[in-house]
Amino acid sequence: MEKILVIGAAGQIGSELTLALRKIYGNENVFATDIKDAPKDVKKSGPFQLLDVMDDKRLIHFVIRYKISQIYLLAAVLSGNAERLPLQAWDINMRSVLNILDLAREVGIKKIFWPSSIAVFGKTTPKIDTPQLTIMEPNTVYGISKLAAERWVEYYFNKYGLDIRSIRYPGLISYKTEAGGGTTDYAVEIFYDAITTGKYECFLKPDTKLPMMFMDDAIRATTELMEADADKISIRSSYNLSGLSFDPEELSDEIKKHIPDFEIIYKPDFRQAIADSWPQSIDDSVARKDWGWKNNVDLEKMTRIMLKEIKKKLIHR
Numbered sequence: 001m002e003k004i005l006v007i008g009a010a011g012q013i014g015s016e017l018t019l020a021l022r023k024i025y026g027n028e029n030v031f032a033t034d035i036k037d038a039p040k041d042v043k044k045s046g047p048f049q050l051l052d053v054m055d056d057k058r059l060i061h062f063v064i065r066y067k068i069s070q071i072y073l074l075a076a077v078l079s080g081n082a083e084r085l086p087l088q089a090w091d092i093n094m095r096s097v098l099n100i101l102d103l104a105r106e107v108g109i110k111k112i113f114w115p116s117s118i119a120v121f122g123k124t125t126p127k128i129d130t131p132q133l134t135i136m137e138p139n140t141v142y143g144i145s146k147l148a149a150e151r152w153v154e155y156y157f158n159k160y161g162l163d164i165r166s167i168r169y170p171g172l173i174s175y176k177t178e179a180g181g182g183t184t185d186y187a188v189e190i191f192y193d194a195i196t197t198g199k200y201e202c203f204l205k206p207d208t209k210l211p212m213m214f215m216d217d218a219i220r221a222t223t224e225l226m227e228a229d230a231d232k233i234s235i236r237s238s239y240n241l242s243g244l245s246f247d248p249e250e251l252s253d254e255i256k257k258h259i260p261d262f263e264i265i266y267k268p269d270f271r272q273a274i275a276d277s278w279p280q281s282i283d284d285s286v287a288r289k290d291w292g293w294k295n296n297v298d299l300e301k302m303t304r305i306m307l308k309e310i311k312k313k314l315i316h317r
């Protein structure tokens with residue numbers, strides 16, 4: 001029986017991935033951990049424990065005690081927050097990965113998932129349909145740490161045969177957790193403000209097009225990648241993945257179809273420079289060829305689901 005450890009299970013991806021993994025492997029076989037308390041549905045549906053991925057001694061003790069066979073490492077400092085604490089963010093984003101890689105090699109963990117990001121691309125990368133293999137000169141702390149970690153995960157595959165798999169997530173949009181300090185999180189905050197106040201102050205310019213994805217597609221991509229035969233995986237750094245691409249104005253126009261009086265004002269801040277260094281759209285043909293990836297949710301469907309679910313969530317607050 002697989003025993004799965006999710007690190008960062010209280011976060012935007014980790015909280016939803018934990019529930020998806022519990023559906024596949026059984027509630028009691030998916031151990032959710034984080035350094036902060038997890039959402040109710042994560043804590044109620046199976047084991048949850050406070051655990052710091054930076055504490056390598058406690059980590060190895062946990063993995064041996066519960067006979068962990070797969071690890072999903074979702075803990076990281078996102079782009080906006082990382083610019084505020086550069087060296088701490090570098091340390092957390094790098095040491096967390098290296099702790100897991102070394103632990104996995106030592107105790108023989110079967111499979112690991114680790115998320116990269118489209119933040120590994122920079123100003124010199126082709127912006128439209130960014131290829132899987134291309135120039136990568138990120139100039140954000142978050143992007144630099146994700147690019148360095150991509151090199152490490154590929155190194156551990158080549159040198160020790162570690163089956164670690166990864167996806168370069170675009171901006172992820174979900175309603176179960178609040179935004180967590182990312183540059184793309186305007187596309188989450190906007191829904192809450194549209195519903196509660198009818199207006200949103202956007203920290204990016206109206207024409208800032210970015211690659212995005214609804215969380216359900218991202219979770220499905222993750223489990224499909226992890227369940228694919230190892231011989232189908234040709235990329236051991238991290239797969240490009242794409243769902244949709246839109247800018248704040250296009251998202252605002254879609255919201256107005258549901259809330260006609262919705263108003264948006266644009267006050268770009270330091271995150272504009274981060275967004276300007278990222279691609280506008282991603283070529284994910286390698287993921288489609290290798291393990292049959294395809295996205296399901298478009299802008300219209302995502303907007304409808306986000307408004308419906310956040311309204312429900314706010315009523316029950």
Ligand code: VAH
Nearest residue numbers: 078079117170182183184
């Ligand atoms: C961020 N949501 O904004 C993350 C993501 C592509 C961006 O990695 O930092």
